Amino acid sequence: MWTQDLSPDQARQVRDLARQARANDGVDPLNEEAYRSLTDQTARHVIFNNNNVAIGYLNYSVRFATGQFVVHPEHRRRGIGTGLWRQLPSSPPVGLWAFGDLPAAQGFAAARGLRPERGLLKMTRPLAALPQADIPPDLVLRTFTATDADELLALNAAAFTHHPEQGQLDQAGLAARLAEPWFDPAGLILAFDADGMVGFHWTKQVDAHTGEVYVIAVAPRAQGRGYGKVLLAAGMSHLATQGLPTVVLYVDTADQTAVRMYERAGFVTVHRDVRYIPIQEQE
Numbered sequence: 670m671w672t673q674d675l676s677p678d679q680a681r682q683v684r685d686l687a688r689q690a691r692a693n694d695g696v697d698p699l700n701e702e703a704y705r706s707l708t709d710q711t712a713r714h715v716i717f718n719n720n721n722v723a724i725g726y727l728n729y730s731v732r733f734a735t736g737q738f739v740v741h742p743e744h745r746r747r748g749i750g751t752g753l754w755r756q757l758p759s760s761p762p763v764g765l766w767a768f769g770d771l772p773a774a775q776g777f778a779a780a781r782g783l784r785p786e787r788g789l790l791k792m793t794r795p796l797a798a799l800p801q802a803d804i805p806p807d808l809v810l811r812t813f814t815a816t817d818a819d820e821l822l823a824l825n826a827a828a829f830t831h832h833p834e835q836g837q838l839d840q841a842g843l844a845a846r847l848a849e850p851w852f853d854p855a856g857l858i859l860a861f862d863a864d865g866m867v868g869f870h871w872t873k874q875v876d877a878h879t880g881e882v883y884v885i886a887v888a889p890r891a892q893g894r895g896y897g898k899v900l901l902a903a904g905m906s907h908l909a910t911q912g913l914p915t916v917v918l919y920v921d922t923a924d925q926t927a928v929r930m931y932e933r934a935g936f937v938t939v940h941r942d943v944r945y946i947p948i949q950e951q952e
C-alpha cells in the first residue's frame with residue numbers, strides 16, 4: 670500500500686487530483702513539501718484508485734510526523750478519507766494538515782477524534798504606504814552571495830529551534846531553493862553587525878501581483894533590538910520596487926512575537942491552516 674517511489678504517471682495523477690480539489694475547495698490540499706516529495710522520495714504515499722484514476726491521496730512525512738490527504742470532490746463522504754487516514758501509524762502521533770481549515774476538514778476531525786494542535790496564518794497587506802524603519806548605525810544590510818550559505822543556515826537553525834520544518838533547513842534544502850526559478854539574490858537581504866550575520870529577510874515573488882515574506886529571522890543573540898522590523902521594511906521596499914502591489918506571509922500562531930510584529934506593520938489575516946492531532950495522544 671505504502672510507497673516512497675511514485676512513477677511519473679502516479680505523480681501526475683496526484684497533481685491532477687490536487688488541482689481538482691483546489692478548483693472545488695478554493696484551497697490547495699497539499700503544500701510545497703508534499704509536491705516536492707512526489708519526485709524526491711522525502712515522504713511516503715498511498716494512492717486510492719478508482720478505474721485506474723487516483724481519487725484519494727495520502728502523504729506521510731516520517732521526518733516531520735505529519736500527514737496531508739485529499740479525496741476527489743465527487744467521491745467524498747464514502748469513507749475514502751477514513752480509509753486513507755487509518756493507514757497512518759498511531760505512534761508516534763501524526764499531525765494532519767488541513768489547509769484552509771475547511772468545514773469538511775473540521776467535520777472529519779470532529780468525527781475521528783482529532784483536535785487542533787497548531788495553526789498557520791496567511792497574512793497580507795498592500796505594498797503601498799509602507800512603514801519606515803531607521804537602520805541602526807551598527808547594522809549593515811546587503812544582499813546574498815553564495816559564500817553566505819553556511820552562516821545563513823546556522824542562523825536559520827538557531828532562530829527556528831521551535832519550528833521543525835524551517836529549523837531543519839540544510840545544505841541540500843537551501844541548494845534546492847536557490848535553484849528555483851523564482852530565486853533572486855537581490856530579494857534575500859542579510860543584516861550584519863560587528864560579530865557577523867544577525868538576521869535575514871528572504872523575499873519571494875509569487876506571481877505578477879504578489880510578493881512574499883518567505884523567511885525572516887533574527888539571531889537569538891540580537892533579538893529584541895528592532896532588527897526584525899528593519900529587515901521586514903527593507904524586504905517590503907524591495908518587493909515594492911519590483912512593481913508588486915501586495916505582500917503575503919505565513920506565520921505560526923505559536924509565534925506570537927512575529928504575529929504582533931506583522932500586525933503592527935499593517936498585515937491582516939486572510940487564511941488559516943490547522944494541524945490536527947489525535948486527542949488521546951495530546952492529553
Ligand SMILES: CC(C)(COP(=O)(O)OP(=O)(O)OC[C@H]1O[C@@H](n2cnc3c(N)ncnc32)[C@H](O)[C@@H]1OP(=O)(O)O)[C@@H](O)C(=O)NCCC(=O)NCCS
Binds near residue numbers: 690737746751752766
Ligand atoms: C477532509 C476529506 C479528506 C474527507 O474525505 P472523505 O472521504 O469525504 O471522508 P469520509 O467519507 O471518510 O468522512 C468521514 C467522516 O468525516 C466527517 N465529514 C467528512 N466530510 C464532512 C463535511 N463536509 N462536513 C461535515 N462532516 C464531514 C463525517 O462525520 C464523515 O462521516 P459520515 O460521512 O458517515 O457522516 C475531504 O473532504 C477532502 O479531501 N478535503 C480537502 C482536503 C482536506 O481538507 N484535507 C485535510 C483533512 S484533515
